[in-house]
Amino acid sequence: MKIATWNVNSIRVRLPHVKDFVHVQSPDVLLLQELKAQDKDIPISDLEDLGYNVIYKGQKAYNGVAILSKHPIEDVNDKLYSNTENDEQARYIECWIDAKNSGFRIASIYLPNGNPINTEKFDYKIDWMNKLKKRSKQLLDNEECVILGGDFNVCPEDRDAANPENMRNDALFQPESRAKLREIINLGYYDAWRAINPDITEWSYWDYGRAFEQNKGLRIDHFLLSPIALDRLESIEINKYHRSLERPSDHAPVIINISD
């Protein structure tokens, strides 16, 4: 079972990359973030034509998240797949994927950036993380296979940035942001990258400009796994291919394989 997450920075501009990614990688489930389109402008039929069931939450101009699945999506009901406490911006969508005897709950997460610090934007980020923490805790109660994937907009540690000293005043790097992410993980989740790679860091985001050619980036796109999901984890990869092409997203897809 292959599951990918990708902040595409506009689904309309990136649709050719998404199509190519699907043809190359053929993930069973693809989590998308930063669609930057309201519902009516999301190219749903193009995504369905790739062989996926699609649920989505769009918003005008900003944000927007989706889950694409080759397997049946259950709970297709807004009350079930929304985190209703975090609904004012389209940053969270969640569902149960029914994959015969090996189903799992999964969320596509686009956590607020929070810059600049010392503003209401940073406060919004922390508030949003508190609500995510509450939902994350609920999801552990049933001892299910739970997969939280997406753009978390937090570098967990200094080593998750190429230039940590340049990031000291950035919302992605604040002790408060990191502490809140740790609080969520400490409920009982595992950072899939660190579970497989305790000593190796790769970037999932590079600023537009020269950052990619200089390989100076951040690791901010994550998969958090419940214990049962961790037991099923086989591999993880940050795939840089589409980041190297013309007109790329500034993020690379992160791909995990879990046992069926």
Add this chain to the structure above:
DNA sequence: ATGGCTTTCTACGAAAGA
């Protein structure tokens, strides 16, 4: 470190991203 990119919008500059 920033916006030096990129994308979006009741658009032609400003906001947001990270």
